[in-house]
Amino acid sequence: MSHKLTLWPEGEVLDMNGEESLLVQLTKAGKFIKSNCGGHASCSDCIIKVKGGESSLTPPTFEEMRLLGNIFHITKERLSCQTKLTGDASIDITEHAKKPVAKSKPVPKSSTVIVRKRETLQETAVRSQEKDEVKKPDDWYRHWDKPETKDASKFKHVGGNKRPKPFTDAENNDPDDGDKK
Numbered sequence: 056m057s058h059k060l061t062l063w064p065e066g067e068v069l070d071m072n073g074e075e076s077l078l079v080q081l082t083k084a085g086k087f088i089k090s091n092c093g094g095h096a097s098c099s100d101c102i103i104k105v106k107g108g109e110s111s112l113t114p115p116t117f118e119e120m121r122l123l124g125n126i127f128h129i130t131k132e133r134l135s136c137q138t139k140l141t142g143d144a145s146i147d148i149t150e151h152a153k154k155p156v157a158k159s160k161p162v163p164k165s166s167t168v169i170v171r172k173r174e175t176l177q178e179t180a181v182r183s184q185e186k187d188e189v190k191k192p193d194d195w196y197r198h199w200d201k202p203e204t205k206d207a208s209k210f211k212h213v214g215g216n217k218r219p220k221p222f223t224d225a226e227n228n229d230p231d232d233g234d235k236k
């Protein structure tokens with residue numbers, strides 16, 4: 056069955072059915088209605104203001120009540136994705152007429168983009184390579200590639216150079232021991 060829906064502020068009258076939601080039908084008719092959740096009653100972007108014929112709309116669903124609460128008598132707002140027509144009504148879609156303008160983020164001063172030419176990049180690479188070659192040879196630089204040093208004079212004692220002394224014959228022949236025997 057067909058119903059009349061008057062759109063504010065233009066006063067345009069559209070023929071609507073009672074099977075599909077207002078969001079679907081208005082979108083089909085070429086009217087822009089904001090929607091982020093695709094009609095799943097989770098974004099509350101598709102709110103419309105009811106101007107007349109409140110009783111010609113289906114009662115709010117549980118999902119709609121969850122989002123908007125039970126204050127329709129004050130706000131006169133409904134979710135167009137959850138509302139269907141049962142008779143003639145008029146709604147205000149002024150808020151949806153303002154299409155969102157893509158906002159470009161201001162670029163912070165600190166993050167200025169520097170565009171370098173290929174030649175400049177190559178020059179920089181060559182310069183850094185030269186710098187690496189000039190670098191003083193460091194003992195630890197790629198030490199795993201260097202051959203191990205076997206020179207005994209360079210051997211460094213670790214642990215404070217306090218190693219146990221080997222026993223000698225003189226120490227073994229203790230004179231006291233001989234007296235006891």
Ligand code: FES
Binds near residue numbers: 078100135
């Ligand atoms: S489209 Fe998101 S709540 Fe209606």
